Amino acid sequence: MRSEASVLHLDLDAFFAAVEQRDKPSLRGKPVVVGGTGGRGVVATASYEARAYGARSAMSSGEARRRCPPGTAFLGGRFAAYSLTSRVVMDLLRELSPLVEQVSVDEAYVDLAAGGHDLTTTGLTALAADLKARIHEATGGVRGSVGIASSKTLAKIGSELDKPDGLRVIAAGTELDVLHPLPVRSLPGVGPATGDRLSSVGVRTVADLHERSLTDLVALVGQAHGTGLFRLARADDERPVVPDREAKSVSAERTYATDLTDLGRLESELRWLADRVVARLQKDGTAGRTVTLKFRRYDFTTLTRSQTLPQPVDDARTIAEIARRLLAGIDRTGGVRLLGVGVSGLADYVQGDLFAEDDDLPDVDPGAEAPAEGDVVPDDPRPGPTATLWHPGQDVEHAQMGRGWVWGSGLGRVTVRFEGPRTPPGPVRTYATDDPDLSPADPPDWRTTAERLLR
DNA sequence: TCTGGGGTCCTAGGACCC
DNA sequence: TCTGGGGTCCTAGGACCC
Numbered sequence A: 001m002r003s004e005a006s007v008l009h010l011d012l013d014a015f016f017a018a019v020e021q022r023d024k025p026s027l028r029g030k031p032v033v034v035g036g037t038g039g040r041g042v043v044a045t046a047s048y049e050a051r052a053y054g055a056r057s058a059m060s061s062g063e064a065r066r067r068c069p070p071g072t073a074f075l076g077g078r079f080a081a082y083s084l085t086s087r088v089v090m091d092l093l094r095e096l097s098p099l100v101e102q103v104s105v106d107e108a109y110v111d112l113a114a115g116g117h118d119l120t121t122t123g124l125t126a127l128a129a130d131l132k133a134r135i136h137e138a139t140g141g142v143r144g145s146v147g148i149a150s151s152k153t154l155a156k157i158g159s160e161l162d163k164p165d166g167l168r169v170i171a172a173g174t175e176l177d178v179l180h181p182l183p184v185r186s187l188p189g190v191g192p193a194t195g196d197r198l199s200s201v202g203v204r205t206v207a208d209l210h211e212r213s214l215t216d217l218v219a220l221v222g223q224a225h226g227t228g229l230f231r232l233a234r235a236d237d238e239r240p241v242v243p244d245r246e247a248k249s250v251s252a253e254r255t256y257a258t259d260l261t262d263l264g265r266l267e268s269e270l271r272w273l274a275d276r277v278v279a280r281l282q283k284d285g286t287a288g289r290t291v292t293l294k295f296r297r298y299d300f301t302t303l304t305r306s307q308t309l310p311q312p313v314d315d316a317r318t319i320a321e322i323a324r325r326l327l328a329g330i331d332r333t334g335g336v337r338l339l340g341v342g343v344s345g346l347a348d349y350v351q352g353d354l355f356a357e358d359d360d361l362p363d364v365d366p367g368a369e370a371p372a373e374g375d376v377v378p379d380d381p382r383p384g385p386t387a388t389l390w391h392p393g394q395d396v397e398h399a400q401m402g403r404g405w406v407w408g409s410g411l412g413r414v415t416v417r418f419e420g421p422r423t424p425p426g427p428v429r430t431y432a433t434d435d436p437d438l439s440p441a442d443p444p445d446w447r448t449t450a451e452r453l454l455r
Numbered sequence B, C: 001t002c003t004g005g006g007g008t009c010c011t012a013g014g015a016c017c018c
Helices: A015-023 A061-067 A079-096 A121-139 A152-161 A175-179 A192-200 A206-210 A214-221 A223-232 A263-283 A316-328 A351-355 A446-454
Strands: A007-012 A032-035 A043-046 A073-075 A100-104 A107-111 A144-149 A167-169 A249-260 A288-297 A302-313 A336-346 A397-401 A404-408 A413-418 A428-432
Touching (some): A015 A043, A079 A100, A079 A121, A121 A144, A121 A167, A263 A336, A288 A316
Antiparallel strands (some): A288 A302
């Protein structure tokens, strides 16, 4: 908690619906619901007109349809438009300070202390009012709510208090006056489960929370959450505004209109999901070591299975293959409602190998034992490649070619990692040697494929 | 018409190493 | 031999947020 109110939180009001109403004047003043429109759709954003009828985020679209009157617009969403509008707003925030932390398309924190502003309540109120007006102007009609306080949590709570089109400055020293009357459920991080636990011991407001000991809270909700709540009740929050947070995982998932049972179909869905993950991985120039399969049954029970590889991967074929193997270990009786594929442990390769001398590197052992199908060959001690081998009984071969190391099995697939002894390891990529785009060789020859890849 | 899709962080248990 | 304790990594699941 700072001695001045210098953290700003901005939350755009009913953002997706507001963009739709901006672009389609006929929707202005009318209930608009943006979200999944199919049988298993869910509401992403409801305009305030639709909220008046009880439509809410995360509600099933069917329920929203039942609640809203005829004439309500149900829209699927135009994410490119939202993203463009979001960028306009974020640029305005960066005019206030270099320290802008974007939390989502419609939400951000700004560290005003880094911007040289008048931090009196009068000055901050004027700043916020001006910001809101500029956002409305620059976006062509989208409005936002602003909270300014001495910490992120208080600023976020402040932006909620007067929504929509809100403006609240919580002066330093008055935090507890604002906080204590609020229901605990309004604290960020207190959801249904924590809310129920707190309620079961009579804690309903932040003032109630304030009376509990640290020991009690930790016993109730665990170490991290308990200490977090204890501090929150005292407005104790020192988290800095952090611009440019690196992503820690990338995933894609899909819920099917009807449950899937056919294994071939499931496998082709996994490839489609892996392609989507890889497109984003490659756009960000990153790769990850852990591949996770998410699996939701017909009855909504949800499982995850993951595998961590010795090296980062960013190639769709490899990721889909791992996901397929993970899927094979799951009982699919009754049908599959959702599949997801994710990659985490992004780009955290070991830097220690980077400066190894070539002469220190051991020789490749050409007589290596042939691994079983599906084995992942463990790290070579040199800053070299890792090979995933897909066919049993083949001799392992490996060679240094051009600027990368390649290992391969005699048939089927070749796995390559692009790097030199002093180049950071690139992602592992697996290619089919019988892919006509990659190798005209017949019979399939991984060396030929590898040479083409490394050229 | 029950329950999307993209994330983050935490917990707990087991393996493994020292 | 019955016996630890700490640290790290991995896996699975859950809570929460927008």
